């Protein structure tokens with residue numbers, strides 16, 4: 001429905017002397033869940049943070065190549081618009097030092113909504129879509145830090161949903177969560193796919209197999225393989241992919 | 251072996267003595283202050299001391315009301331706070347968040363330099379530059395006013411406020427900032443809605459410590475506020491602060507006289523105010539950790 005695919009050509013990223021991503025060409029399709037797997041330091045996070053230009057915060061960051069978001073080059077877009085359209089959920093739950101309600105309302109207000117009732121409605125809606133509403137509806141005024149880790153992570157998802165993005169980036173969203181919370185977050189992702197494009201970086205190969213439509217395998221800053229998830233997990237084209245998903249290294 | 255143990259023992263005890271000595275001296279000072287200061291309440295009641303409107307310590311009988319001095323300190327301090335807090339916090343935000351690396355270093359060095367200027371020198375500079383300026387701008391008979399003192403003291407509070415507030419902003423977890431940016435917040439929205447609230451206790455501590463510095467300041471204030479112990483009706487009149495009163499009159503007060511005891515009692519009042527401010531600042535700082 002939305003024309004939110006990315007088209008990436010000849011992407012290179014450096015942090016000072018470190019060449020973090022090398023000649024990456026790939027596309028991300030609308031309404032898919034694209035999983036990104038690979039060992040530590042392979043450039044997964046760097047890739048993800050490139051998409052919403054969060055890498056720009058680092059002074060020694062340099063990038064070459066062309067990244068199209070829909071019909072616009074991300075480096076030519078207004079950066080706040082880009083980031084509003086591309087939500088991000090981080091590895092560690094990152095509530096802001098505000099109440100539960102305010103964490104979700106923050107982005108809504110920031111993007112110009114002033115009407116109290118409409119803000120409240122959006123907050124409720126976002127919390128419902130993040131599968132958190134039932135657990136927090138009676139304690140919206142409490143500090144977000146009082147929630148459990150899994151709840152905090154779903155709060156962060158709700159907060160991202162509230163600003164109505166087109167794409168959601170997840171960076172190892174379940175790395176700090178127990179299996180039950182992980183299952184809840186994965187459920188949420190599968191539902192979200194209907195409306196959003198999702199890019200999921202995960203250290204957990206099984207998670208990629210469970211939720212990804214397609215999977216990309218990064219190694220030392222290079223994109224080794226990108227294919228349908230079931231294909232990659234049954235007949236990988238590259239030996240290194242095979243080694244990684246069968247647990248021989250990484 | 252034995253020699254080493256004896257050495258250890260002696261060093262340990264020496265350090266212990268140093269520790270005890272510092273506490274002992276503080277206690278001594280405090281006892282002395284209390285003994286000399288509280289004696290004044292044999293002559294005046296605490297309420298007419300604190301609330302009395304006239305300070306004529308050498309008239310006969312002496313009138314020992316320090317309300318004009320308290321208000322003098324208050325108005326100078328308030329003025330200094332109104333000037334230095336917004337500028338200081340603004341400067342801290344600029345240094346912590348906005349300034350490019352080079353400018354940041356230059357600014358930090360500049361702030362440290364400002365902190366290093368002895369207050370009497372600042373007072374002197376204020377006397378020859380600020381005082382005439384205040385006089386001309388407001389068409390006053392004299393430029394030795396509370397306002398001049400406030401401006402001068404704002405300069406002295408600024409380094410404290412800037413460096414502690416900058417530190418507080420700097421120690422806000424980077425993740426908060428990234429979280430806000432990822433939602434599409436502009437830099438300013440991030441600073442205003444996330445960084446400042448997260449650093450608020452540290453910033454409040456910075457403000458309190460800055461104000462603490464202002465209240466205790468003596469030299470510069472004595473030189474440029476005009477030293478007139480009347481209840482100030484505005485910020486554009488000469489005033490006399492608590493500190494300046496002690497500094498100016500201690501030399502001429504006869505030891506053991508009512509005047510002498512009253513000056514010590516002013517010392518107690520100052521001590522209580524400073525102590526309260528430091529404790530408040532401490533509370534804010536610890537809340538942060």
Ligand SMILES: Nc1ncnc2c1ncn2[C@@H]1O[C@H](COP(=O)(O)OP(=O)(O)OP(=O)(O)O)[C@@H](O)[C@H]1O
Nearest residue numbers: 015018020039040041042043044045046047058203
């Ligand atoms: N801000 C930065 N400054 C310098 N180097 C960086 C920075 N961010 C990332 N790098 C480097 O880029 C390379 C890729 O890091 P990245 O975080 O993308 O790896 P990753 O695949 O996400 O690893 P992990 O699974 O451990 O999260 C690493 O060598 C890392 O040291």
Ligand SMILES: [Mg+2]
Nearest residue numbers: 044045046171
């Ligand atoms: Mg990573």
